[in-house]
Amino acid sequence: xxxxxxxxxxxxxxxxxxxxxxxxxxxxxFKKIGIEVYEVTGYAKERKExxxxxxxxxxxxxxxxxxYGENTTLPLLLNEKSHYxxxxxxxxxxxRWLKDQQIPFGLFYRDIYWRxxxxxxxxxxxxxxxxxxxxxxxxxxxxxxxxxxFLPLQKMSEFLPGNWDPxxxxxxxxxxxxxxxxKSRQQGQTLRFFYVGGVTPP
Numbered sequence: 225x226x227x228x229x230x231x232x233x234x235x236x237x238x239x240x241x242x243x244x245x246x247x248x249x250x251x252x253x254f255k256k257i258g259i260e261v262y263e264v265t266g267y268a269k270e271r272k273e274x275x276x277x278x279x280x281x282x283x284x285x286x287x288x289x290x291x292y293g294e295n296t297t298l299p300l301l302l303n304e305k306s307h308y309x310x311x312x313x314x315x316x317x318x319x320r321w322l323k324d325q326q327i328p329f330g331l332f333y334r335d336i337y338w339r340x341x342x343x344x345x346x347x348x349x350x351x352x353x354x355x356x357x358x359x360x361x362x363x364x365x366x367x368x369x370x371x372x373x374f375l376p377l378q379k380m381s382e383f384l385p386g387n388w389d390p391x392x393x394x395x396x397x398x399x400x401x402x403x404x405x406x407k408s409r410q411q412g413q414t415l416r417f418f419y420v421g422g423v424t425p426p
Contacts, residue, residue, distance in 0.1 A: 225260065227261055227262070227292060228263075228327070229261050229293075230265070232265075233303055235251060264318070269311075291328065295362070300362050330394070333375060333380075338352070338355065338356060363386060372393075
């Protein structure tokens with residue numbers, strides 16, 4: 225089996241946030257189970273070279289079974305270090321090419337915080353107003369080009385803008401490494417959880 229792995233940022237082995245840890249873990253998992261992986265990762269200049277390589281492979285007769293992608297919390301066009309859209313059509317055209325080649329493309333869409341007014345309260349206006357239309361653009365492109373949109377929770381689909389085909393949504397919850405966690409609660413004891421993540425006061 226052969227696949228393309230897409231991520232619009234460099235893969236980091238020792239990432240400190242979920243948007244860095246998960247792509248590395250997923251990429252490693254695909255390789256571990258024996259899938260031949262062609263990466264389209266890194267900043268735009270690097271992705272451009274890798275996209276060209278994938279296309280050359282297809283021209284040579286190489287068959288790709290599917291493409292799996294991850295996004296960051298930023299819109300695709302703003303993922304450069306400078307946050308300027310240096311290659312504005314590149315990723316969208318790549319998604320279009322995948323569709324034209326009939327290569328199934330699924331992307332894990334990790335967060336939709338930008339749809340809610342709460343996250344804007346403590347931000348300067350330019351930090352939420354400028355990215356906002358780019359978020360909508362990403363969603364519209366994915367609606368048209370993606371075969372599947374993987375979501376942390378199915379209910380998240382209710383907050384996505386646009387007229388979606390519900391069959392495109394597939395819940396793909398966070399995972400963990402086998403053997404990392406164990407059951408320690410005795411029967412009858414209160415179940416307690418420890419939450420690690422961002423919390424915004426009401």
